[in-house]
Amino acid sequence: MSIDPAAELPFFYGSISRSDAEQHLKLAGMADGLFLLRQCLRSLGGYVLSVVWNLEFSHYPVEKQLNGTYCIAGGKPHCGPAELCEFYSKDPDGLVCILRKPCLRSPDTPIKAGVFDDLRENMLREYVRQTWSLEGESMEQAIISQAPQLEKLIATTAHEKMPWYHGKISRQEGERRLYSGVQPDGKFLVRDRDDSGTFALSMMYGKTVYHYQILHDKSGKYSMPEGTKFDTIWQLVEYQKMKPDGLVTVLGESCLNGKAAAEKTPNLPAPRPGRTNGYTPAPRADGAVSKPANNVPADRDVLPMDCSGFNPYHNPNEVRRFNIKRNQLLIDEVELGSGNFGCVKKGVLKTDSGQIDVAIKVLKSDNEKLVKEEMMREAEIMHQLSNPYIVRMLGLCNAESLMLVMEMASAGPLNKFLSANKDTVTMENIVNLMHQVSVGMKYLEEKNFVHRDLAARNVLLVNQQFAKISDFGLSKALGADDNYYKARTSGKWPLKWYAPECIHFHKFSSKSDVWSFGITMWEAFSYGGKPYKKMKGMDVMRFIDGGSRMECPSACPERMYTVMKECWTYKHEERPDFKKVEESMRSYHFSVSNKAKPEEAAAAAAAAAVAEPVE
Numbered sequence: 230m231s232i233d234p235a236a237e238l239p240f241f242y243g244s245i246s247r248s249d250a251e252q253h254l255k256l257a258g259m260a261d262g263l264f265l266l267r268q269c270l271r272s273l274g275g276y277v278l279s280v281v282w283n284l285e286f287s288h289y290p291v292e293k294q295l296n297g298t299y300c301i302a303g304g305k306p307h308c309g310p311a312e313l314c315e316f317y318s319k320d321p322d323g324l325v326c327i328l329r330k331p332c333l334r335s336p337d338t339p340i341k342a343g344v345f346d347d348l349r350e351n352m353l354r355e356y357v358r359q360t361w362s363l364e365g366e367s368m369e370q371a372i373i374s375q376a377p378q379l380e381k382l383i384a385t386t387a388h389e390k391m392p393w394y395h396g397k398i399s400r401q402e403g404e405r406r407l408y409s410g411v412q413p414d415g416k417f418l419v420r421d422r423d424d425s426g427t428f429a430l431s432m433m434y435g436k437t438v439y440h441y442q443i444l445h446d447k448s449g450k451y452s453m454p455e456g457t458k459f460d461t462i463w464q465l466v467e468y469q470k471m472k473p474d475g476l477v478t479v480l481g482e483s484c485l486n487g488k489a490a491a492e493k494t495p496n497l498p499a500p501r502p503g504r505t506n507g508y509t510p511a512p513r514a515d516g517a518v519s520k521p522a523n524n525v526p527a528d529r530d531v532l533p534m535d536c537s538g539f540n541p542y543h544n545p546n547e548v549r550r551f552n553i554k555r556n557q558l559l560i561d562e563v564e565l566g567s568g569n570f571g572c573v574k575k576g577v578l579k580t581d582s583g584q585i586d587v588a589i590k591v592l593k594s595d596n597e598k599l600v601k602e603e604m605m606r607e608a609e610i611m612h613q614l615s616n617p618y619i620v621r622m623l624g625l626c627n628a629e630s631l632m633l634v635m636e637m638a639s640a641g642p643l644n645k646f647l648s649a650n651k652d653t654v655t656m657e658n659i660v661n662l663m664h665q666v667s668v669g670m671k672y673l674e675e676k677n678f679v680h681r682d683l684a685a686r687n688v689l690l691v692n693q694q695f696a697k698i699s700d701f702g703l704s705k706a707l708g709a710d711d712n713y714y715k716a717r718t719s720g721k722w723p724l725k726w727y728a729p730e731c732i733h734f735h736k737f738s739s740k741s742d743v744w745s746f747g748i749t750m751w752e753a754f755s756y757g758g759k760p761y762k763k764m765k766g767m768d769v770m771r772f773i774d775g776g777s778r779m780e781c782p783s784a785c786p787e788r789m790y791t792v793m794k795e796c797w798t799y800k801h802e803e804r805p806d807f808k809k810v811e812e813s814m815r816s817y818h819f820s821v822s823n824k825a826k827p828e829e830a831a832a833a834a835a836a837a838a839v840a841e842p843v844e
């Protein structure tokens with residue numbers, strides 16, 4: 230998984246050595262201003278810019294600052310490596326010369342992965358495992374969708390979650406803990422030194438405990454005296470497991486803190502704190518987005534994993550139910566929405582382990598058999614699906630009317646949310662949400678289900694950062710050997726969302742869902758706009774058959790419009806599948822979320838301009 234913000238640059242080589250860099254520059258002709266970018270092997274997230282001038286090489290370390298900006302020592306901060314290189318291609322600003330000519334990577338030279346790429350991956354995993362008690366598939370989904378946000382979190386708080394972190398204990402207590410039990414070389418712990426916010430590392434070597442102060446410099450970096458500098462304690466510890474970097478030996482086994490030691494025995498993950506049953510609290514009556522009650526710090530956005538709907542079957546003993554008894558359900562008068570079938574009401578499901586907020590699709594009582602069967606089919610489909618980005622069904626209740634009980638997505642349909650919150654929802658936010666939708670659709674594609682009604686109105690939000698695909702009323706499971714569903718009659722179809730082969734040949738496949746995904750993206754990036762304006766379904770057909778496509782919504786990034794147009798490839802054989810679409814969405818999502826926001830970069834620049842020189 231590449232999430233390096235420079236991964237897209239054709240002159241970025243990854244984790245190559247200085248001499249390899251010089252070799253590439255020599256082969257490319259040593260012209261003045263010839264340059265390439267590589268990963269810095271010493272600082273995490275940093276780069277080195279290698280430039281040729283006068284047949285000589287200059288190597289400039291590019292540091293990643295804690296606020297997410299990048300700069301060459303003494304230079305201006307920039308919001309990404311691409312922006313930094315663009316700047317130095319116009320203004321030498323202290324370099325030997327301007328960057329004139331990128332030394333392009335040849336197709337047979339892949340970006341070289343570095344040791345820290347794996348390390349970072351492991352750090353993310355460990356953090357997700359510990360913070361949200363996620364494992365397996367739900368952990369993978371969390372990491373795929375939120376890697377950039379997770380990296381930021383790790384940078385500041387990860388050490389607190391680590392088994393080797395003992396908080397504020399005295400030097401003597403540290404020694405006592407290290408001497409208890411086995412005493413292999415390298416056994417270590419990290420503790421707070423005092424109230425000054427600095428840390429100490431205590432480690433065992435030759436049955437003796439050594440203590441080291443971890444230095445914290447003015448720029449916020451941690452290091453051993455004369456050692457490599459790191460943004461976080463965690464990175465420092467991981468690095469010293471590989472290299473002693475000033476210590477008597479490399480770090481080995483963690484001396485477990487009380488919590489980690491207690492958790493070592495049970496084989497089931499501990500229940501998540503502060504929750505009754507793993508579900509979010511009820512939304513406020515005014516319809517405002519409910520914030521989960523658990524401990525989300527005020528200074529960060531709620532992540533999907535903070536919401537219990539991300540992984541409700543966390544407790545393996547709590548089996549998914551299908552038949553729900555009427556006395557387990559409290560039905561509110563509040564209507565969340567309505568349709569031909571009846572209406573969707575807010576409610577509460579009572580279970581052994583607590584109450585769950587639910588949305589209940591209630592069939593009109595006087596409905597005939599056919600509609601009832603349709604709803605049963607919808608339930609049948611939903612019952613087979615379990616993914617964080619798909620609304621889960623909890624069961625059916627057959628009482629005064631047939632009711633389909635689903636998990637609640639209290640912020641409502643995406644199109645309505647976006648048109649009501651134009652001013653507060655950023656483009657990055659929309660990219661994140663649409664990436665989540667692509668993850669959910671990729672899951673459907675893998676399971677061989679076709680949705681047939683993917684549209685912004687059927688993407689529901691749990692909150693501003695968490696989307697779920699809903700409304701499986703038209704969905705079909707494909708047979709093992711089929712890759713499309715053939716509708717015998719055309720019903721009330723959302724033609725504007727349908728691919729040409731659906732309309733002309735009644736053929737539905739994951740590829741036709743891809744077309745609808747493109748339309749859904751268009752709706753999202755136009756903040757809930759109506760596709761094809763006032764055109765009628767038949768006009769749209771002619772428009773598409775004639776080779777025309779909708780234009781790029783005004784605030785939509787070019788890269789996202791490119792994905793939309795790919796989704797609108799006329800021939801389904803040539804159209805990308807969701808595997809490909811999700812990749813495109815992910816790479817763009819990671820690249821925009823990794824960058825500092827322009828205003829942050831500007832603030833950092835202003836701060837740098839007034840900063841006093843540091844001796």
Ligand code: ADP
Nearest residue numbers: 565566567568569573588635636637638700702
């Ligand atoms: P239809 O087949 O009529 O389009 P939907 O399943 O899309 O039915 O539901 C209709 C409306 O009910 C949605 O637009 C939404 O406002 C509300 N709704 C449906 N499911 C949920 C849910 N799980 N959580 C919150 N609201 C929901």
Ligand code: MG
Nearest residue numbers: 568686687700
């Ligand atoms: Mg709907």
